[in-house]
Amino acid sequence: MKKIGFLSFGHWTPSPQSQTRSAGDALLQSIDLAVAAEELGVDGAYFRxxxxxxxxxxxxxxxxxVGAKTSRIEIGTAVIDMRYENPLYMAEDAGAADLIAGGRLQLGISRGSPEQVIDGWRHFGYQPSEGETESDMARRHAEVLLDVLRGEGFAEPNPRPMFPxxxxxxxxxxxxxxLRERIWWGASSNATAVWAAKxxxxxxxxxLKDDETGLPFHVQQADQIRAYREAWKAAGxxxxxxxxxxxxxxxxxDDRDRMYFGxxxxxxxxxxxxxDKTRAIFGRSYAAAPDVLVEQLAKDEAIAEADTLLLTVPNQLGVEYNAHVIEAILKHVAPALGWR
Incomplete structure (x- = not known):
């Protein structure tokens, strides 16, 4: 058995070819897709x-x-860029969202990817400490978040507070x-996967993964997962x-699928x-008739190693079509691979 969720980047553009033409469209359609996915039996709704x-x-x-509109589906991120985050404010926001959802939040965080602007996190008021890289800063923010999510007191109370x-x-x-046990780290290298496990x-x-061995993407990713699990076991x-x-x-x-992805x-x-420094390998996409997909996906070592598969969706094609894309995998592919 394998949990299956969708992952949406929430793209929007005012182009007439897009079904998602504004930020409002992207947000509201994300909620609608999560509701539709829950009705289909999907396990998770994740957002980049x-x-x-x-x-x-x-x-x-x-x-x-999404938490208020659904009742069962896991709700998550993949991922939040920690270079941009105040970890204490983030802990409050995450705690509130998790309580609204009844404990269904699965929060993916990471160092983040190259962004649209140069050093965008500086505009948010953050900069690395002396001798620290932006990646170090992201990991430091993550460690603070993990610490405060434990729920232990750390702040000295005012002797004359407004409230008792x-x-x-x-x-x-x-x-x-x-919630502390439902934090995920998006790792691009084996070393950061091991760090997350510890x-x-x-x-x-x-x-996307750092190209560390020159092997096919799915093999490198499977090796990363095994290194992570070994480090997890060693950490006790x-x-x-x-x-x-x-x-x-x-x-x-159907004809729509063949037109869009054939x-x-x-x-x-x-x-x-x-x-300038990081050579990366980008994993292939899969688009084929169901029987061919089953044969191809059975050879993907990383999918076999994982307990959860997130299907990236073309959100600008609209809620109805994306629900169809997800349902086709659940109906025609997942059972044959033993995922369902």
Missing amino acids: VHHFARQLASPFPLLAA NPPGLLRLEPHSAG LGMNLQSST HMREPRVSVSRSIFALV GGNKQEDQIGFID
Whole structure:
């Protein structure tokens, strides 16, 4: 059995070819797609966060709204860029969204990807400390978030407060018990996957990874997952970790599918540089008739290693079509692979 969710970047553009022409469209359609996905039996609704872009940005109002409109589906991010985050304010927002959702939040965080503007996090008021890189800063913010999510008091109370305080040091409120164990780290390298395991975070691995061995993408990703699990076991954590991978997978079952995705583009891994120093490998997309997809996906080692699969969706094609894309995988592909 494998949990299956969708992952939306929430793209929008005023183009007449888009079904999602404004930020409002992107947000409201994200809620509608989560509701539709829950009705289909999907396990998770996940959203990507990018700043300075015509995409989903501040995630917590959206997560809270999805939580209020649904009752069962997991609600998450993949991922929030921690270079931009105040971890204490984030803990309050996350606690509130998780309480609204009844403890269904699965919060993916990471160092983030190259952004639309130069050093965008500086505009948010953050900069690395002396001798620290922006990646170090993101990990430092993550460690602070993990610490305060434990729910332990750390702030000295005012002796003359506006409202009566409980005894002892004060913690951030609202606190949602259990959220600390539902934090995921989006790792692009094996080393950061191991670091996440030591800190007790679940692992998210996307369709982009540092090219560390020259092997096919899915093999490198599977190796990363195994290194993560070994580090988790060595750290002595008491619970089982969760691991997700994301893929673009389209079952070609009608003329619309063949029109949109039947061209055969991106059927192989791609190599590129995400910055001046980092050579990355980008995983292939899958688009084929269901029986062909089953054969192809059975050879994907990383999907086999993961307990959760996130299907990236073309959100600008509208809620109805994206629900169809998800349903086609659930109906025609997942059962044959033993995922359902």
